[in-house]
Amino acid sequence: MRADRSGSSGPAVLPVRLFLGWLLIALAAACTPLSQQLDEAAARSGLQPVVLPGSDYPLYSYQRRQRGHHALVIIEGDGRPWRAGGRVVAPDPTQASPQALHWLGHTTGPALYLGRPCYGNPQTPGCEPMLWTYSRYSTVVVDNMALGLTHWLQENPEIESITLAGYSGGGVLALLLGERDLPIRRVIALSSPVDIHRWADHHGYGRLFDSLNPAAIHSWRNDRERHLYFGARDRRVPPALFADAVERIPGAQLHIIEEQGHQCCAPAIWLPHPAP
DSSP, rough: OOOGGGOOSSSSSSOHHHHHHHHHHHHHSOOOOOHHHHHHHHHTTTTEEEOHHHHSSEEEEEEEEOSOSSSEEEEOOOOSSSTTTTEEOOOOOOOSSSSSHHHHTOOOEEEEEOOOTTTTOTTTTTGGGGTTTTTTSSSHHHHHHHHHHHHHHOOTTTEEEEEEEEETHHHHHHHTTTTTSOOOOOOOOSSOOOOOOHHHHHOOOOOOSSSSGGOOSSOSSSSSSEEEEEETTTTSSHHHHHHHHHHHHHOOOEEEETOOOTTOOHHHHHOSSSOO
């Protein structure tokens, strides 16, 4: 998740009438061609575009098709749900600087940059700002991503297992998606707020009232590894704020990387060799 200065975090608790007004403004606003920037970044990383069907929203994704039985699937951060310091809903949340996409270019083997509903094309029918603000980790979002990933696996039947990684808010989605019935071997959350309500309260933001909170999961699957990485100098997602939440996840391993801030961590830290 980005700090409030970049406009991606939620603002303080808002009157409903004011928020609805912002929705109308956002829907009417012209979109910045961020999808073109994403296409160019993917091409530089050697990835090809692929649109995966979700239950309600297509997922604008990128893939690297190479031979192998184990794939790396990565989820980007929240991008820019808000602008003007969190006072205005952004008409397009697509990442201007896709950190996870850049990291994926430094890995080898079959891989998928799994899109999120409305990211890459917020003009998709049915898209509305709730899906990238208060509902960005909702059941609707996770359901769509699970279906899109299932479709990709069906199109690539040689892939038998997955490492699922997510950066910042994408790590929240990785933890949630990791509980679905998918061939996920390990889940990697990078600079991710494991307890989204504690994160919001810490920064004085309004809680994401229509989102799922990993900290509220009481029964975790025991058939996959979980590794959570934090930068010791991260002020956006301070590791000390979430250490006890990580401890409540059975078998989860906490990694605090010295000299790293919110952009922790590159694949060389958590994926030093191609997955088997």
